[in-house]
Amino acid sequence: MKLRNTTSGKILRKIILAIVALVVLAGLAVLVAFSVTHTRLTRTYSLQVPTVVVKSDAASVERGRHLATISGCMDCHGKDFAGTVVINDAVVGHLSGPNLTRGKGGLPTDYSDLDYVRAIRHGIARNGRPLLLMPSFDYTGLSDEDLGALIAFLKSVPAVDRPSGVVEPGPLMKVLIAVGEMKIDAARIDHGAKRPVSVAAEPTAEYGRYLSASCSGCHGTNFAGGKIPGAPPDWPLAPNLTPATGAFMSQASAADFMHVLRTRTLPDGRQLSPVMPVGFGQMTDLELTALYNYLKTVPAVAVKK
Numbered sequence: 001m002k003l004r005n006t007t008s009g010k011i012l013r014k015i016i017l018a019i020v021a022l023v024v025l026a027g028l029a030v031l032v033a034f035s036v037t038h039t040r041l042t043r044t045y046s047l048q049v050p051t052v053v054v055k056s057d058a059a060s061v062e063r064g065r066h067l068a069t070i071s072g073c074m075d076c077h078g079k080d081f082a083g084t085v086v087i088n089d090a091v092v093g094h095l096s097g098p099n100l101t102r103g104k105g106g107l108p109t110d111y112s113d114l115d116y117v118r119a120i121r122h123g124i125a126r127n128g129r130p131l132l133l134m135p136s137f138d139y140t141g142l143s144d145e146d147l148g149a150l151i152a153f154l155k156s157v158p159a160v161d162r163p164s165g166v167v168e169p170g171p172l173m174k175v176l177i178a179v180g181e182m183k184i185d186a187a188r189i190d191h192g193a194k195r196p197v198s199v200a201a202e203p204t205a206e207y208g209r210y211l212s213a214s215c216s217g218c219h220g221t222n223f224a225g226g227k228i229p230g231a232p233p234d235w236p237l238a239p240n241l242t243p244a245t246g247a248f249m250s251q252a253s254a255a256d257f258m259h260v261l262r263t264r265t266l267p268d269g270r271q272l273s274p275v276m277p278v279g280f281g282q283m284t285d286l287e288l289t290a291l292y293n294y295l296k297t298v299p300a301v302a303v304k305k
Contacts, residue, residue, distance in 0.1 A: 052151070
């Protein structure tokens with residue numbers, strides 16, 4: 001059907017042309033975003049990774065087990081550390097934590113201590129490519145002693161024969177990576193920074209700051225919460241952990257803080273979201289006290305309405 005050369009026909013043609021132009025521009029933008037993301041995910045990092053001492057005594061392995069528990073490692077790698085599905089969404093992506101055991105489908109037999117250090121502290125695979133799912137920015141500041149203990153524990157877990165799941169970012173995640181809303185940890189870590197040899201475990205704000213690194217991945221480096229980068233649309237916002245007016249930490253006592261993390265129940269009776277790692281509630285009294293003392297010192301950020 002031909003459009004008549006009338007005023008309404010001219011307007012309709014302009015609308016159609018505008019829609020076509022928008023579709024073309026949107027398609028080009030997506031192609032550019034996918035190209036940028038591909039470049040960032042296939043970049044090769046060449047690092048001289050300093051080694052750490054990895055002891056095999058029972059105390060070191062137990063310390064590593066505790067660190068793995070309170071750092072949320074099981075949320076991605078499963079209770080048996082053979083991997084589990086984290087996100088399974090056609091728009092966001094299909095992301096699974098890999099099998100970290102030495103069973104079939106897990107880590108190769110020649111996986112070295114330096115390979116562990118490269119992955120955990122630097123977010124880089126043994127082939128030099130960045131690891132997408134591994135939140136190494138949260139763990140890059142681990143002391144040499146704690147990192148060595150964590151590696152000792154991971155090397156001790158029983159072998160499980162299970163293929164590692166896929167790590168395939170979906171279209172939304174690719175766009176978020178391209179525009180910088182979702183960061184590639186390997187690209188933002190200061191790989192040459194000096195890490196502490198050991199950290200004294202004391203109920204102080206300073207030790208709490210050290211422990212809080214595992215919280216920043218969801219709650220942000222300012223702990224103000226909000227949308228979790230790269231999370232599916234149906235995931236809740238991360239709560240504001242600053243002592244701002246209206247935020248939980250503004251009036252919570254240390255006992256309140258411990259109770260919430262241990263029972264996963266807020267003072268008003270609401271349950272914490274399943275997204276919140278259960279391992280944080282298994283911190284010791286000393287660790288929770290230190291974390292509480294630190295969060296009370298961070299700058300208050302107004303609660304988003």
